[in-house]
Amino acid sequence: MLFENRDKTPPTPAKLLRGWLEPIVADAPLAWLDDRIAAVAAGDESALYLGFGFAPRKVGKQPLELSALQLKLAQEARSGWDPSRWSVGQAARTLLLLSIPHEDPEPYFGRLEKLFNAAELNESVALFQALPLLPHPELLVDRAIDGLRTNVKFIFAAIAHHNPFPEENFSEAAWNQMVLKALFIGAELDPMVGIDRRVNRALAEMLIDYAHERRAAARPIPAELWRMVGPFADETAMEDMAAIFASGTEVEQAAIALALAASATDEADNILRTRPQVASQLNQGKLTWSGVCAAAYAN
Amino acid sequence: MRYIDPHIHCSSRTTDDYERMAEAGIVAVIEPAFWLGQPRSNAGSYHDYFSSLVGFERFRAAQFGIKHYCTIGLNAKEANNERLAEEVLDMLPLFLAKENVVAVGEIGFDDMTAAEERALRVQLDLAKELDLPVMIHTPHRNKKRGTYRSMDIIEEHGVAPHMVVIDHNNEETAKEVLDRGYWAAFTIYPKTKMGNQRMVEIVKQYGSDRIIVDSSADWGISDPLAVTKTASLMLSQGIADEDVQLTCYKNAIDAYNQSGQFNEADWLEPTPIDEQKLFEGNSVLRGQRPDSPPSQENEIIS
Numbered sequence: 001m002l003f004e005n006r007d008k009t010p011p012t013p014a015k016l017l018r019g020w021l022e023p024i025v026a027d028a029p030l031a032w033l034d035d036r037i038a039a040v041a042a043g044d045e046s047a048l049y050l051g052f053g054f055a056p057r058k059v060g061k062q063p064l065e066l067s068a069l070q071l072k073l074a075q076e077a078r079s080g081w082d083p084s085r086w087s088v089g090q091a092a093r094t095l096l097l098l099s100i101p102h103e104d105p106e107p108y109f110g111r112l113e114k115l116f117n118a119a120e121l122n123e124s125v126a127l128f129q130a131l132p133l134l135p136h137p138e139l140l141v142d143r144a145i146d147g148l149r150t151n152v153k154f155i156f157a158a159i160a161h162h163n164p165f166p167e168e169n170f171s172e173a174a175w176n177q178m179v180l181k182a183l184f185i186g187a188e189l190d191p192m193v194g195i196d197r198r199v200n201r202a203l204a205e206m207l208i209d210y211a212h213e214r215r216a217a218a219r220p221i222p223a224e225l226w227r228m229v230g231p232f233a234d235e236t237a238m239e240d241m242a243a244i245f246a247s248g249t250e251v252e253q254a255a256i257a258l259a260l261a262a263s264a265t266d267e268a269d270n271i272l273r274t275r276p277q278v279a280s281q282l283n284q285g286k287l288t289w290s291g292v293c294a295a296a297y298a299n
Numbered sequence: 300m301r302y303i304d305p306h307i308h309c310s311s312r313t314t315d316d317y318e319r320m321a322e323a324g325i326v327a328v329i330e331p332a333f334w335l336g337q338p339r340s341n342a343g344s345y346h347d348y349f350s351s352l353v354g355f356e357r358f359r360a361a362q363f364g365i366k367h368y369c370t371i372g373l374n375a376k377e378a379n380n381e382r383l384a385e386e387v388l389d390m391l392p393l394f395l396a397k398e399n400v401v402a403v404g405e406i407g408f409d410d411m412t413a414a415e416e417r418a419l420r421v422q423l424d425l426a427k428e429l430d431l432p433v434m435i436h437t438p439h440r441n442k443k444r445g446t447y448r449s450m451d452i453i454e455e456h457g458v459a460p461h462m463v464v465i466d467h468n469n470e471e472t473a474k475e476v477l478d479r480g481y482w483a484a485f486t487i488y489p490k491t492k493m494g495n496q497r498m499v500e501i502v503k504q505y506g507s508d509r510i511i512v513d514s515s516a517d518w519g520i521s522d523p524l525a526v527t528k529t530a531s532l533m534l535s536q537g538i539a540d541e542d543v544q545l546t547c548y549k550n551a552i553d554a555y556n557q558s559g560q561f562n563e564a565d566w567l568e569p570t571p572i573d574e575q576k577l578f579e580g581n582s583v584l585r586g587q588r589p590d591s592p593p594s595q596e597n598e599i600i601s
């Protein structure tokens with residue numbers, strides 16, 4: 001693929017996807033897919049709906065298992081795009097989506113709406129993970145926000161995790177609701193693209209209240225919450241952090257240490273000094289938010 | 300022993316039912332599209348129902364370790380609302396290609412009207428075109444005639460009997476259905492359909508070839524454990540293990556896996572793409588898995 005690309009412009013996501021399927025899908029199903037892609041591109045609606053449904057059983061459901069180089073090309077084709085967890089069938093479904101005629105936004109949007117409204121679980125995942133590749137993103141923002149209202153955690157994750165769409169398209173209010181809901185349902189924050197770039201005071205204030213309420217009810221507070229609070233920690237937050245730093249679990253102490261470092265105040269330094277061992281781990285760069293996330297959600 | 304309930308309306312049942320079913324050994328269920336006990340007034344309500352059969356209900360069942368499949372179709376009762384029926388028939392292609400859809404159904408006759416017959420014929424053609432099995436609902440009233448008429452129409456449309464499960468059979472219909480080469484399902488449902496003692500007698504008489512037991516449990520007084528209770532009764536009355544396995548598990552797989560969507564491997568060895576394991580196998584159902592002990596009267600709610 002690299003060598004064919006003589007003009008040095010990065011290949012499109014559709015070209016990459018089709019290229020990845022070439023060596024792993026047998027001739028007959030690949031021919032079926034190419035035929036469906038052509039039909040969808042020609043405006044055939046029923047080819048889209050049936051093809052989208054049938055794709056995984058035709059081409060396979062196994063993971064794509066992309067190499068580091070392939071993932072790098074994906075990033076070059078579309079920054080923030082991370083298909084490392086994609087399946088073969090999902091790639092085929094995405095190719096069909098990318099073939100829908102989109103010059104006229106109205107019928108294009110109508111078709112996507114029909115697919116979203118009738119989607120089963122794995123189809124929903126494919127649709128939401130395809131969002132950053134689809135034309136007219138502005139038409140799809142409400143759909144993504146609505147998708148986050150799901151009770152099904154892996155559909156929530158298809159939008160919130162490893163997906164650059166929310167960072168690029170969500171208002172502050174929508175972004176904050178996504179983070180709040182993630183903490184509520186026990187979904188990780190670390191895999192959210194742009195999680196630190198989009199910290200904001202309003203989010204921190206909501207989370208400080210939430211943490212305080214959890215403490216009052218003697219319920220555990222998700223360790224990753226403090227990542228959003230650190231840069232904006234107020235008096236209440238400092239009190240709560242000091243208390244958890246004194247008596248919390250190892251993961252909680254690591255999270256508080258990172259948050260205190262981000263708040264960069266004298267008071268934070270004083271709290272940090274109460275646990276010299278944790279402070280020294282912090283100074284040696286041994287504590288990271290990814291590490292906190294992994295430890296907090298280890299089974 | 301593992302069991303399948305190949306006809307149960309889970310959307311009408313509670314999570315307690317799912318818990319008891321899983322405990323009793325039920326590993327997979329098929330939920331046929333049906334009415335809600337009252338007629339739907341518009342196609343949108345049908346759309347959302349189909350969408351929950353392929354979506355949320357599947358997720359709900361998975362939380363209890365039960366694999367959920369469904370059949371998609373316009374039932375006979377609602378086929379009589381012709382305006383609604385047209386819209387629903389148009390909608391079917393959108394749902395029949397879904398991953399957990401194992402048949403077109405349940406379709407067939409209720410009052411044996413012309414509108415019911417038209418809907419049946421259109422859907423038989425769809426099943427044939429998409430190479431999907433068919434689940435046939437046979438009527439409560441005028442059962443024998445309705446059953447025979449359904450089979451006549453199926454044969455007229457060139458749908459092979461081995462692709463069709465005729466459901467809600469009784470002592471009156473069993474022989475003809477089996478003789479004509481169909482799968483014969485029996486519903487163990489108190490008062491209106493079969494009892495499990497009668498079912499034992501059926502298996503004694505006809506053996507286990509192409510015979511399937513289900514509960515059709517729904518919003519009425521019915522029993523989500525009807526399949527496992529019938530299996531126990533069969534075993535206690537000397538029916539061989541193998542025949543119990545066929546009628547309460549294996550035959551349903553053979554009938555509905557003609558869709559390619561009802562593989563034993565789905566529940567025996569879930570793939571990494573299985574919904575419970577999506578996204579790096581990080582147990583996405585964490586916190587949503589029912590892990591509490593059976594409820595007790597004085598339990599503290601935390």
